[in-house]
Amino acid sequence: MSIQKLVRKDFELLDQQDPLASFRELFHLPIDTVYLDGNSLGVMPLAAIDRMNDVLKREWAEDLIRSWNDNHWFEAPLRIGDKIAQLIGADDGEVIATDSVSINLFKLMVAALNMQKGTGRKVILSEAGNFPTDLYMMEGLKSMLGDQVELVIVDRDHIEESINEDVAVVLLTDVHYKTGHLLNKKSLTERAHKKGALVIWDLCHSAGALPVDLNGISADMAVGCGYKYLNGGPGAPAFLFVAKRHQAKLQQPLSGWWGHARPFAFVDEYEAGPGISSMLCSTQGVLGLSCLEVSIDLFLKADMQAVRNKSVQMCDLFIRLLDEKCSDYNFEVISPLDSTERGSQVSFAHEQGYPIVQAMIDQKVIGDFRAPNVMRFGFTPLYLKYVDVWQAVIVLEEIMQNGTWDQEKFKRVSAVT
């Protein structure tokens, strides 16, 4: 890259040299659209169409109830879990695809507290401004357990020092959903273990976005999302991880029949299934799981380090180009400028962030807005081109130059965005 100002040609050249370029054609992208919101809802792998039609027309409609065995529906959560494991540095039997992130967090928090029984520890520690559902699920747990648990929420800068001998469980999201800030999972996990605490990592914005090596850092537990970077479809099943060394002591309260050692014995007493299977609760949505598996299969063909390299380069270029083109418009980059501290997104603050994001969407550059003032852009190397980075900033520049964001139609704040 020259120190001259960036030109479109620079991006085109990078696309020509991109080792991941061939993946793009495996996804459907709307024409002329620059989709920088794959960190919220990933795009559709084209193979999903045929797979879902097969699930509907053959597996469900023709094979019906026999599909639980013959088409391996029963095994799907474990089978897909084993595949996801390969993306996050886990082993077979350590990951299961099931339920939602929030529900999986609930299971793991209780399981972790159960492992800490007798230690006198009762603190669950998390970060202020963590993705809200993590904090809300902590609140929900406290509403049941009362004085048996104490919630401690600290600022990012005080996490490490707050992990002390009172802490039972640390619940952290490694990549912050709003800023993209990437925590050091290794050092925080080491700190926690030194102090006798267990850590639950929320990988919602890292699984599929960057290399994650859970066993490499001796992680205890983790959860992650199927529908963001993993492209599993809207509201796709989530996943959870429990390290093998903890599985013998695993006990969770959402003990439905699918977590039973012999679900079809139909006995009145619960007996937890072996290992990670005990984290299942009940009948899982086959449509959602099947669609997720299509996408995971595709991910397994990608080199996650190549994904990371492209992601870092795209984010760096986006920040640089924003500076070159839009320095007059008071955008404040709130994502770390140092790529080693950043996930796969770039966020910046602007007091008119909402209408500006809407004006960009109107011009087919899709990012999103997070209250109160954050414009957020996710970079998903499997299906984005480098020229998408160029295009996004050029569109933003035009909007700011022409003041087209300042129109009535962009000012309405929706109830849900």
Place this chain on the structure above:
Amino acid sequence: MSIQKLVRKDFELLDQQDPLASFRELFHLPIDTVYLDGNSLGVMPLAAIDRMNDVLKREWAEDLIRSWNDNHWFEAPLRIGDKIAQLIGADDGEVIATDSVSINLFKLMVAALNMQKGTGRKVILSEAGNFPTDLYMMEGLKSMLGDQVELVIVDRDHIEESINEDVAVVLLTDVHYKTGHLLNKKSLTERAHKKGALVIWDLCHSAGALPVDLNGISADMAVGCGYKYLNGGPGAPAFLFVAKRHQAKLQQPLSGWWGHARPFAFVDEYEAGPGISSMLCSTQGVLGLSCLEVSIDLFLKADMQAVRNKSVQMCDLFIRLLDEKCSDYNFEVISPLDSTERGSQVSFAHEQGYPIVQAMIDQKVIGDFRAPNVMRFGFTPLYLKYVDVWQAVIVLEEIMQNGTWDQEKFKRVSAVT
């Protein structure tokens, strides 16, 4: 119906007169198959194909993140809940389609216990041999709450007398999954209310199978299954009901961000959304919900009393024909003979039940087996013909006459059936 022995012609005549006959062509049924397992997994409505392709190709692939608003994904749990409400005698805003039966039971049990706070009641009462997941979820709850809750499990004959002033919550399944026995929801609910207890009805084997009038019996809470009689697809989302009069006091612990009053405010503190929406936990699977909605829309065109009439007649005919054709083979009908005490299934016990069911499946009559010795046949009037009843029993008779069930291939007991 004559008192002469039944002949095939009798069934053909009933089909000609069947007011529900036209519904069958709205579903896909495998050729030459008699599917009597719709109480386990309902068949596919043909409209599911087009709808799912639309969800995939347009809503997800093209409209992407905008679909949460533009294609009304966010509203799906409440919208579909309002539709299900029409099938179970509930009002708008009392039902929500979400999560699984087991998880919904957990939420409701805790919500009911919260409503009983200060009364000193701590018993959750259920039936021995209730569908296991109900009992397992009770166990899981107790594992968290310890002495704050006491589980009492009694035989069916002792349920009513066991509902006393110590009982906080009664958790009952109205139609027994194994026997098809139908409890009197009205009298049991009245008894519970007289004693100050709340009742959670598990409608897994009644919603879509027979008329249910929750508000007509002043029901408190209920859950139900989307993939059995409701034909929502494998592992379809479940639903839950909370009567309007209880909603102001509703508090449940799986308080994820979708249950928040303002999920996109992204504040750190949980604030429950209004009414039934507070029973949502987290992002719901759009594929599963969309498919369920197709089927519910179809159900709304059916007269549930006509469904019940046909169901009763089919079950009565099945039992009578079984007696006429198979009285030599030691089948013991364990379903109530009185249709007012029976759901939409007929079960009978036989010590060789497993291989006999397998031999029937081999002859394309699909029922299922429930340990230790129960042969179970579900009747789903929207897509079954009366001649299916004839065909099923004739096949069974042939198998018993010829001894073709007694073959090595039918003796192997699968791990999961």
